[in-house]
Amino acid sequence: MVTINFHGVLVDLLSRKSADGAVVSFPLERRTSIKDLIESWGIPHPEVDKIVVAGQEVDFAYIVEDGILIEVFPISAQSDFGQPSLLRPTPLDSPRFVVDVNVAKLAAKLRQLGFDTLLPRNCDDNVLAAIAGCQRRILLTRDCNLLKRKIVEFGHLVRAESPNAQLAEVIKLFRLKDKIKPYSRCFQCNGLLVPVAKADVLPYLEPLTRKYYHTFHRCLDCQKIYWSGSHREKMDKILREILASC
Numbered sequence: 001m002v003t004i005n006f007h008g009v010l011v012d013l014l015s016r017k018s019a020d021g022a023v024v025s026f027p028l029e030r031r032t033s034i035k036d037l038i039e040s041w042g043i044p045h046p047e048v049d050k051i052v053v054a055g056q057e058v059d060f061a062y063i064v065e066d067g068i069l070i071e072v073f074p075i076s077a078q079s080d081f082g083q084p085s086l087l088r089p090t091p092l093d094s095p096r097f098v099v100d101v102n103v104a105k106l107a108a109k110l111r112q113l114g115f116d117t118l119l120p121r122n123c124d125d126n127v128l129a130a131i132a133g134c135q136r137r138i139l140l141t142r143d144c145n146l147l148k149r150k151i152v153e154f155g156h157l158v159r160a161e162s163p164n165a166q167l168a169e170v171i172k173l174f175r176l177k178d179k180i181k182p183y184s185r186c187f188q189c190n191g192l193l194v195p196v197a198k199a200d201v202l203p204y205l206e207p208l209t210r211k212y213y214h215t216f217h218r219c220l221d222c223q224k225i226y227w228s229g230s231h232r233e234k235m236d237k238i239l240r241e242i243l244a245s246c
């Protein structure tokens, strides 16, 4: 028999519940890696922060032996992806994201806070997983099976329903509060925004914008022009509410 003790929020993700909730025991029927065994219970490996067998941390390739007790701990706001760990030996320099279309609104909101965020459209799961793996981006999705792909190293199964609650969830989990640079990135295309002189953008402005606004930014990639208007005040208010809840 093998026993796995799933800790914390991992219990909510279990595909099969045991009477004990967090602890499952079952006969070992085949030779398997600990990654595959944990995932057979519905837990995608990017949601796992630490695995302990007989008091020793092990990595995802560990081959499970009969008779052991496995302790599985979830990623949490205490997990530091900027530091090497046994499961993720190469740390992330900075949090960058790739967002699945099933949480698409999260992409614009992360860009609004200045985070480098891709939102690939019309691509299959293979491409999405490859972008996450090859570019070392955190994959945000509601698709458990997508996160189980081996190439995905960093990722998170988004639990909240509303886009604002999803944003708060991601800010808390990946400790983004201190890294926020509002309005430094284009909401539409993820390009960087740079200050631009009013005279340079004058021909592209509506008459009222031309009259009342004096500070402008332009996206280096798509050339979209941004200025501080009433829409930005509304967004600032929403942002303040979200950050207060984190």
Ligand SMILES: [Zn+2]
Pocket (backbone or CB within 6 Å): 186, 187, 188, 189, 190, 191, 219, 220, 221, 222, 223, 224
């Ligand atoms: Zn742009």
